[in-house]
Amino acid sequence: MGCLAGPVVVCAVGMTNHFYNKHHKKLRWLRESKLLLPHQREKFASELLKEKDLVYAISSVSPKTIDKINIYQAARLGMKNAIKKLKPSFNLKTIVLVDGKTKIKGVDYEQMAIVKGDRKIFAIACASVIAKVFRDKLMIKYAKKYPSYGFEKHKGYGTKYHQTQLTTLGPCEIHRRSFAPVAKLL
Numbered sequence: 001m002g003c004l005a006g007p008v009v010v011c012a013v014g015m016t017n018h019f020y021n022k023h024h025k026k027l028r029w030l031r032e033s034k035l036l037l038p039h040q041r042e043k044f045a046s047e048l049l050k051e052k053d054l055v056y057a058i059s060s061v062s063p064k065t066i067d068k069i070n071i072y073q074a075a076r077l078g079m080k081n082a083i084k085k086l087k088p089s090f091n092l093k094t095i096v097l098v099d100g101k102t103k104i105k106g107v108d109y110e111q112m113a114i115v116k117g118d119r120k121i122f123a124i125a126c127a128s129v130i131a132k133v134f135r136d137k138l139m140i141k142y143a144k145k146y147p148s149y150g151f152e153k154h155k156g157y158g159t160k161y162h163q164t165q166l167t168t169l170g171p172c173e174i175h176r177r178s179f180a181p182v183a184k185l186l
Contacts, residue, residue, distance in 0.1 A: 001071050004166065004182055005149070005156035005175045006139050007060040008071060010078035011131035012086045013123055014094075019053035020122065032118035032125050033132035045133040048126055056127070057085035058134050067178040079104050099124045146172045 001008055024030075026047045033041055048054060059081035061074040069077070083096060083104070096109045099117035117124040136155050143152035148169055154162045156174075158181055166175070166185060175182045 001075055002158070003156035003176070004158045004162065004179050005063065005151065005172070006135065006142060007062050007174075008066060008074050008078055009058060009060045009131045009135035009138070010075060010082045011056055011058050011127040011134070012079070012082035012096075013048075013127045013130065014055045014086050015051075015123060015126075016053040019051060022053075027126075030122070030125055030129065033128040035119075036129070038136065041129050041133050041136075044129045048130060054126070055086060056130055057082045057087075058131065059085060060135075060138075063174050063176045066176050070178070071176075076104055080106055083107055083109070097121055097124055099128070142174055146174065 024047075027044060029040075030036075030044045036044070048056075059078045061078045061081075065077070066074040079098065094109045096104070096107060096111045097117060098104055098111055098113045099121075101113055101115050103111040103113050114121055114124070118128040119125070139151045139155040142156075143150070149165045149172065150159075150161055153159075156162070163181055166181065170185055171177060171182050177183060177186060
């Protein structure tokens with residue numbers, strides 16, 4: 001959520017008990033996306049998307065919306081929208097495990113908020129990996145549209161290179177104008 005550019009991307013996953021309880025040799029070392037190298041995330045995302053007992057939905061919230069409602073509210077909106085999009089083909093009791101300290105307003109399912117859930121809960125880690133891989137690919141596409149910023153390298157995070165380019169070129173359409181390093185240039 002701390003990027004200076006690009007949307008916030010959220011993923012909701014649904015899984016059967018069979019998937020959850022299965023011994024996943026290829027997913028054994030899956031953990032929260034930020035703790036994995038890019039090639040590891042890609043490999044895990046590929047394996048997850050092959051699973052028939054797992055469904056997912058991705059939602060993104062634009063930089064303009066982030067600037068209007070703040071990053072926290074934008075992430076919550078993304079979560080709510082991803083859950084609404086998710087239509088599990090299996091008929092089971094549903095509980096939403098939320099990565100964070102508060103439940104999501106406007107979601108009718110039973111919820112459990114879990115601080116650092118992406119580090120503690122397998123299902124949340126799965127969603128974290130899928131969302132991160134999706135967003136990274138999106139930022140590579142943006143790099144073609146805005147080639148001078150280096151989005152293909154830093155994915156919109158506030159690296160020294162990104163901040164240098166931002167200072168030199170000014171913000172582009174996908175920069176989050178409400179974020180301090182961008183706002184000071186306006």
